[in-house]
Amino acid sequence: MTWQGPDLDMRARMRQRAGLRRFALSDPECDHGLTMSTCTICNGTDRRREREADQASKPRRIDAKFPGTCASCELPIEPGDPILWSPGRKPLHEECTL
Structure with missing residues (x-):
């Protein structure tokens, strides 16, 4: 058997693992001690709630x-007038502001 050169698949796997570690360090931690993306209980629900609350306001x-x-x-x-609408608030004409 002759030498085939370096194992490129192994190098690719090592680079991928290093990238995952860097991502895990930047990912915030949940209440269960895991990163938000890996926790099967939270599964990123806190981020989703923040995003939905921001959009609702x-x-x-x-x-x-x-x-x-x-x-x-x-x-x-x-009906048909352009209005500004947000949940839990009364509608406004598009030209009106509070």
Whole structure:
């Protein structure tokens, strides 16, 4: 048997492991002492909750589907009017601000 050269598959595996270790060091730790991405209990739910809370707090521009009143100017909102909507808050006309 002749020498085939260095084991390239082994080098690739070693580089991959080193990359995974670097990623694990930058990944925050959960309450269970594991990284968030490896914990089967949390499975990143804290990140998802933070992202959803951030998106829920920002008002979205949509067309009104139902009649109502503006929280700022208290004028009527008709279906089809552009409004700013966010969960748990009254809608606003797109031009109105609180």
